[in-house]
Amino acid sequence: MDDKPQETGSGNDTRGQNETRGRVSRGRRVRFGSAAAGCAVLGGVLVLLPWERGTEAPPDPVLGALARAAVASGVPASLPGLEALVEERERHLEKHPKDAESWAVLGAARVEQGRRLADPARYSRAEQALRTSLKVRPRGNAAALRGLAALANARRDHPVALEWGERARKLEPERWTTYPPLVEAHAGLGDGKAAGRMLDRLKALRSDPAVMALAAAVYRDKGLREDAAAQLADAAAAAGQPAERAAYLERAGQLAWEHGDREDALGHFREAVRVDPDQRAARAGQGRALAALGRTTEALGAYRAALAGQPLPEYELELGELYESLGLRRDARVHYDLVRSRVREAAAHGADGDLVLGRFEADHGDPRAAVRRLRTEWKRQPSTEVADALGWALHRAGRSEEALEFAVRATEGATEGTTEGAHDGGALNALHAFHRGMIERELERYGPARRHLREALRINPHFSPLRVPQAKAALERLGEPSVGDGPPDWS
Numbered sequence: 001m002d003d004k005p006q007e008t009g010s011g012n013d014t015r016g017q018n019e020t021r022g023r024v025s026r027g028r029r030v031r032f033g034s035a036a037a038g039c040a041v042l043g044g045v046l047v048l049l050p051w052e053r054g055t056e057a058p059p060d061p062v063l064g065a066l067a068r069a070a071v072a073s074g075v076p077a078s079l080p081g082l083e084a085l086v087e088e089r090e091r092h093l094e095k096h097p098k099d100a101e102s103w104a105v106l107g108a109a110r111v112e113q114g115r116r117l118a119d120p121a122r123y124s125r126a127e128q129a130l131r132t133s134l135k136v137r138p139r140g141n142a143a144a145l146r147g148l149a150a151l152a153n154a155r156r157d158h159p160v161a162l163e164w165g166e167r168a169r170k171l172e173p174e175r176w177t178t179y180p181p182l183v184e185a186h187a188g189l190g191d192g193k194a195a196g197r198m199l200d201r202l203k204a205l206r207s208d209p210a211v212m213a214l215a216a217a218v219y220r221d222k223g224l225r226e227d228a229a230a231q232l233a234d235a236a237a238a239a240g241q242p243a244e245r246a247a248y249l250e251r252a253g254q255l256a257w258e259h260g261d262r263e264d265a266l267g268h269f270r271e272a273v274r275v276d277p278d279q280r281a282a283r284a285g286q287g288r289a290l291a292a293l294g295r296t297t298e299a300l301g302a303y304r305a306a307l308a309g310q311p312l313p314e315y316e317l318e319l320g321e322l323y324e325s326l327g328l329r330r331d332a333r334v335h336y337d338l339v340r341s342r343v344r345e346a347a348a349h350g351a352d353g354d355l356v357l358g359r360f361e362a363d364h365g366d367p368r369a370a371v372r373r374l375r376t377e378w379k380r381q382p383s384t385e386v387a388d389a390l391g392w393a394l395h396r397a398g399r400s401e402e403a404l405e406f407a408v409r410a411t412e413g414a415t416e417g418t419t420e421g422a423h424d425g426g427a428l429n430a431l432h433a434f435h436r437g438m439i440e441r442e443l444e445r446y447g448p449a450r451r452h453l454r455e456a457l458r459i460n461p462h463f464s465p466l467r468v469p470q471a472k473a474a475l476e477r478l479g480e481p482s483v484g485d486g487p488p489d490w491s
Contacts, residue, residue, distance in 0.1 A: 058091070059084035066241060071108045074150075075210045075240075076247040079116055079239045079278045085109045103133035104143040111151045116278065118310040118342075120349035126151050142178070144173040148238070156352040158188030158381050164266035176206035180214055188384035192221055209235040213248050220255060221384075223428060229255055246276035253285045258429070260460035265289045280310035284318070291322055313342040313356045322365075325465035336364050352377075359389050367396035382478035384410050384432070390437045400442045406435035411452070430456045431465035434471050441474055450478050 060080075064089035069080030077085075089106040093099060107130035108376060116121035128153065145168035152161035162185040169178050179202035186195035198219050214390055216231035232252040241243035253268030266289035272282035284306035290299035303319040320335035339360045343353035354377045361370035370393035378386050391406030410432045437452030453471050 006081070012156075013132050014103060025370070028489065042235060055085070061088070064088040067109065069462065070103060070244065071105065071112060071137040072242065073208075073210060075176050076116075076243045077109075077112060078241065078243040078276065081243070082109050082113050082116070086113065086409075088425045098136050099344070100133045100137035100141055101143060103129050103136060104141070104147050107133060107144070108147045108150065111147065111154050115154050116280075116310065120155075120278075120346040120351045122353060123155055124349045130218035140171060142168045142175070143178065145171070146177060146181060149185065153181055153184045153188065155350050156188065156355070156381075157350070158185045160409075161185035162189065163343055174205065176202055176211075176223070179205070180210070183214055183218065187221055188383060189381055192218070195221070209238045209240070209244065213251065216251065216255075217312045225255065242275045243278070246272040246279040247283065249275065250279055250282040252283060253282060253289075257285060257288055258460060260430075260462060262289050262292045262462060266293070278309060280306045280308075284310075284312075284315050284430070287315075287318070287322070291465055296322075311342060312338045316342060317356060317360055321464065325469075336360065349481045354388060355389055358393055362389065362393040362396045367393055367398075371397050371399075378406075388432045389434055390427070391439065395435070395442065400439050403439050404436075404443065407432070407439050411436050431467065433459060433464070434467055437471070438474060441478065446478055450475065453478075 026441050039219070061084075063078070063081040064084035064087075067077040067085040070077035070081070071085065071245065086106060086109050089102050089109070093102055093106065099283035107126045107128075110122045110126035110129060114120060114126060126147070130144050130147045133147075134141055134199065137144070137257065145164050149161045149164035149168060152158070152164060161181055165182040165185055166180070169182065172178050179198050182198045183202065186192075195218055199215055203215065212231045212235035213320060216228040216235065219225075219228040219231065229252065230246055232255065235253060239248055249268050249272035253265045253272065256268060257265035266286060269282040269285040269289060272279045278407050283302050287299045287302035287306060290296075290302055299322065300319070303315060303322070307315050307319070314374050316335045316338045320332040320339070323329075323332035323335065343357045348355050354373050357376040358370045361367065363372070371390070374386060374390040374393050380389050380466040387406045391403045391410060394400070394403035394406065411429075433452045433456035437456060438448045439453075440446075440449035440452060456463065456471055457468070457475075
């Protein structure tokens with residue numbers, strides 16, 4: 001078996017060489033990209049493994065064992081545990097460089113580190129380890145294939161994730177860990193039905209907190225909020241390790257936030273941080289909820305704490321918009337500039353930041369550039385999120401007629417009086433409804449515009465510190481809704 005499909009855009013930058021403490025001597029750094037990552041095993045060892053450890057203490061075996069069990073099961077692991085696992089496997093591979101399983105474990109651990117730390121350089125090193133595993137064992141190496149699928153999902157390259165995942169499934173169709181990357185890949189491609197089929201196969205093989213959390217994500221995408229919340233509650237209650245429980249609490253908080261439950265969301269986010277202080281997504285969630293509650297100083301601190309440990313461009317954009325809503329444009333510009341630089345850095349390591357960059361350019365940069373970027377993204381990964389972003393970019397570029405087609409796709413079956421949990425058309429999303437309403441207003445379709453702007457405020461009256469005032473102002477200019485629409489609820 002060869003080791004294709006090749007990962008795209010992994011770049012030649014090896015800044016991840018200093019990933020672990022004191023493990024790479026100066027002058028030993030070697031530049032090579034994904035093509036060279038599949039070269040001779042010993043060549044890979046020369047680049048991937050530390051040369052000098054000195055008297056550094058060995059990694060904690062308990063932390064490493066817990067992390068290895070978590071990584072093997074596809075569940076969140078603690079950052080200290082991941083660090084211990086990576087170091088332990090590197091030490092082992094110094095002596096056993098042809099251990100394909102250990103290379104696969106090392107690669108999977110680095111993928112999870114990259115996710116948790118928003119450090120795309122770890123993705124390049126993960127790819128090197130996983131391709132070395134395939135080089136050592138080119139046939140029957142499902143673990144490396146699953147790792148490459150997880151890596152592609154982390155890079156937001158869902159078409160490639162699907163290819164790797166399907167190769168793993170052909171080898172091990174009855175192994176439950178084969179299916180989570182496939183569920184995520186199909187969801188990222190906007191194919192909810194296929195994601196549901198993969199979830200059904202997974203549930204037939206396994207029932208545990210990780211599966212419950214994955215089911216919650218699928219239910220959320222279908223608009224089945226109550227089912228998703230129940231699954232997350234069960235997953236958090238049954239989680240075995242603090243990092244796992246914190247991850248599920250963060251997702252529960254995000255689900256509550258999406259529907260305007262500020263206090264409930266904040267409670268989940270705070271508990272997640274209490275359980276695992278390294279849960280940076282929950283700190284960003286605290287920022288959203290605190291800002292919505294008018295506790296701006298605390299919100300800014302929460303966002304800074306999130307960015308200190310997980311510098312995602314999404315968080316930079318959110319913090320920039322919060323500053324802009326406060327009239328602090330200079331502070332906003334600092335974070336807007338960081339959106340571009342972080343996306344560029346991620347792209348150098350094969351990560352796809354076109355969606356967040358397209359959103360940023362549409363509102364704060366060059367809408368026409370956003371359209372070009374998002375059209376390409378739509379062709380590759382036609383998800384609801386991309387449809388919404390492309391529609392909005394087209395509107396901002398002065399092409400509202402074309403924009404409406406994508407705005408309808410993004411809100412299909414998720415607005416206009418549906419009862420929560422009673423449809424299978426997609427998640428209720430306040431920002432998507434807002435975008436559609438503003439596009440319809442520009443096209444002088446005032447009735448639908450009024451309905452969708454009201455819908456945005458009903459779903460989450462606090463969905464954006466910049467856009468909520470715009471929605472209310474637009475509704476005021478549109479005048480009173482028809483009697484059948486009922487009163488708006490902005491509480």
